[in-house]
Each structure stands twice: as C-alpha cells, then as structure tokens.
Amino acid sequence: MKNMRWDDLQLFGAVARTGSLSAAGREHGLSPATVGRRMLALETEMGRPLFVRRQSGYSLTEDGRALRARVSVMEAGARPIDEWRSAEGGRSLVRISTGTGTANFLAANFARLWQPDDPFRIAFKTTEAKLDIAHREVEIGIRNARPESQSLAGRRTVTIAQAPFRARNQAQSGRADWVAITPEDATTRSARWVNARPDIVIAAWANTVRTLHELIRAGVGIGVLPCFVGDRDPLLERAGEAIAELSGEQWIVMHNDDRHRPDVRRVIDRLVALSLAHAALFAGERPFGTG
Template sequence: MDFSWDDLRLFLDVARLGGLSAATQTTGLSAATLGRRVTALERQVGEPLFVRSQTGYRLTPSGEDLLLRAEEVEAAMMALKRWKDGTIGERMVRISAGAWTSAFLARHVAQIWTAGDRFGVELVTGSQKVDIGRRHADIGIRNERPSEQWLAGRLIGKVAYGLYARPELTSGVAAGYFVGLAGDGAQTRSARWLHARHGDRIATRGNDVMSVLELVAAGAGISVFPCFVGDSDPRLSRMAGPVPELETELWLVCHHEERHTPAVRAVTERIASLMREHGALMRGEGAAP
C-alpha cells in the first residue's frame, strides 16, 4: 500500500486540529475537499480513521495508529528538507519539561545547544507528562522515576521548594495573603499543598506559573516556588527554609531506542552537566554560580 505524503500531511492537520474547519486555515483547502481526501485515505487504509460528530473529528484506534506513523514520516521529511537546505542538520531534539524547568533550560540554552551543532532543540512545555514512547518528545525531565519499561531514567538531582514574597511589607504581603494557581496547574503537588494549608488566605490567582510569579513580585501575596526559581529572582525573598515535604527528585528520561543516538546523547549529557553545576541552587542551598 503506497501512501501519499500530501495525504498524510492533510491527515495530520485534521487530526491535530480536531476537524475540517480548522484545518482549512492551515491547508488552504476547502472543508469539502479535505473531507473527500480524508475519506479516500480511509478507503485506502480499509478502516475509519475518525469518528465524526457535530463538535469535530475524533481519532479512532486506527487513526491513533496512523497518527503515530504519520508523525514519524513527518519527522523524516522535515529532516530531509533540512538536509537539502543545508540548515540545522538531521534532526530536532525535543525536550519535555514543566514550565519552570523549561524556562531554566531556555536561560541556559548555550550549555545544551550551540549554533555549531548538527541538530536543533525544541522545548515542549507542559504540566502533564508528554508521551515519549510515542515520540512526542525525545527527552523528558520529570520529578519521578519512569515506570514505563521502554523508558530509560537517570536521577540527576533534587529540587527544593519554599515560600516566597516581595521583601517589602506591602499590599497582599502585609495582609498575609497568598497567591494561588488556577486551571490545570492547580493540580500540581506544590499548588495542592498551598491550597491545603493556606487556601482560606488565597486572595489572588494566576492560571499559569509565570503570572503567579509576577503577582508575587508585585506584592500581591506569598506563594510557593521551586528554590531555583525563587532564589534566582532578585524581586523575591524566601520566608524560611525549604519545605521538606515538597522536595522532589529530578529524572532525565528518554526512550531506550533513542538514548544512544548522537544528538539525544549529546543533549542528555549536557542537561545532566548543567543540573550538576546548579545542584546547590536546585536543592535550595544557595544562589546560582
């Protein structure tokens, strides 16, 4: 069975955007044309790829399988194009991490990637684990040992958390108020800890960690941050020592089949070295070197 890359590319747009209407914007095709192309691809596969409804297109199990394989083809086609264009090399190394760790890596990108490398790097930021098994990322930085048998894990440090506020007794700080996290981020361990102990004193919230940081820096109240975040921000002051029950481990995770490829191995070694260099900061024992 021969697949057309153009058909797979259209399938990827519909699958990722959840329907024909949204995919018209990225493909430049009409919904009717996209519908015909998707139906033709389903006939070629011999099984339905989507469950169609009023709210959009949802992948069937066969569609999920094709999505995984189409993403592999997409990665190969992009690598081929980069090779032809003589640009950044044969692949993009995707690093999955939470918002704070992604921001930390971005600030220290010179230690994990240089313009001379024959690969690029992409930060995949989110509060939920990204599926490395399905190649949605090449490397993950997690707070626990991986349980999946196809993943290799390496303990590279520990992360401490503490309560921080603007040093001046102003606004919400003076009143003893706290700043909480709303939305998906409210399910993180530190956010739940803050709500359990100080929920009745939360006066302001942000629906992402960066807005919480800005609220605290502006004096809206007190909140909990990783020590490598709070101790590195001159606008904040730690109110006491690290909170023992919030300490987490720092694991570097990648797929067994990928960990020895040159690009992935290079980036994992550089990240491990970076975290060792800043180990005291991560553990809440001092400022950045």
C-alpha cells in the same frame, strides 16, 4: 500491513546490507537487542521468514531478498528528500518537554546545551502538562519522578527544593495573603499543598506557574516556587524556610530507543552536567544574595 513503518523497512535494509544487528544498530542509534526485536516483529507482520540467523551474522532468505529489492526502490525514491533535507542544513531536532520554571533556567543557560556547530537543533515544548515520550511527542522530558513505562529510561540528577516566596519590596502587614494554582489545575505536590492549607488566605489564583510567579513579583501575596526559580529572581525573597515535605527528585526521561541517538545522548549528557553544576541552587542552598 497497515501498521508497517518506513523506519522498520530502513532498519531491515541496514541489516540486509551489513548482515549484522550491531552494525545496523550503530547506523540507526539503536541497541542490537532492539534491532533484533524489530526484525522479529517485521517477520511476524510479513508472515514470512526474512533472515537466516547464524553465529557469523544474518543472511537473507528468498523472501528477504525479494523484500530488499523493493526496499531499495523505496530508498531510491526517498533519496531526493534526504538531499533536500541536507540542503536545509541536515540538522536533526531534539525536543525537550519541561515546565515553565525549568524552561526559563535552561534558556538562561542555553550555551551549555547547544553550540552553533552542533549537528542538531533544540526545541523547547514548554507546558505544565506531560507530553507523551513513549509515543515520541518529544525526545526528552524533565520530570519529577522515575519513569514507570518499560519503554522509557531515566537519569536522576538533582534534588529540587521548594520554598515560600514574596516580593522583595512587599510591605509587611499583619495578614499574609497567598497566591496559588487553582485546584483544578493543581497537578504538582506544591500546588496541592497550598490549596490544602486551612490556615492561609488565598488572594488570587493562577492556572500556570508562570502567572503564579508574576503574581508573587507584583506583591499580591506569598506563593510556593521551586528554589531554583525563586532564588534566581532578584525581585523575590524567601518568606520562610524550604518546605521539607515538598522536596523531590529531578529526572531526565527519554525513550529507550531514542537515548541511543547521538544527538539525544549528547543533549542528555549536557542536561545532566548543567543540573549537577547547579545542584546547590536546585537544593535551595543558594538564596539570592548569598553568592
């Protein structure tokens, strides 16, 4: 019993009230299959049958009626919290996990993701580390690979190109120094690619993409950035062609249950639309000054 969750009991209350997995799922933004699995798990945890399952719907057993009475008491106790939450605006929170470069792009296009009359707010969790979507650290993650966990779903959006960049006003000399992510912090293919090159000289290292970007801007050396980051910066210019072997896919990843939430689904749809509208930029086909 120690692992029983309040949201499972709320879901039980919805099934008990409506007699339908579909109706309860609509209330909670879940698929009927997910509701059915969670009710089976709840019965297993209780060690008692809670429902009589018929083609016409779900009705309660004697134990189910006893649990419903207790859940009703809990719901009544939680009502003041709901009222307090409504007084605070009643807006849900959709958390997006992404790296610094993508966060900067999304911030610049925030009006495409959120409107003042939306019934939710957006919180950016900007980190190069991957927060755990499966355990609900965030609702949405923008990733460079298809999700592998069965509890996660993903939508592929655009191709991401990478290229070497330098400061636009950087003096050209015989030797071209580079800047790179430190080997111990090199979690991306582009960071590992630079560190593996025996033919370049590293002038300075950074432990974040944001600092790497600033070092390139300052003229310290050449560095590899996603094209949608470097090509949008008027202080930078390409120092070479896009690196074909570093091209990859962008994925929007979410929990299988959370993707049915109306607020999460709306943000996902807007993220997809925003990405596709800038597909050429992401693919490296719009260097700065080319329109």
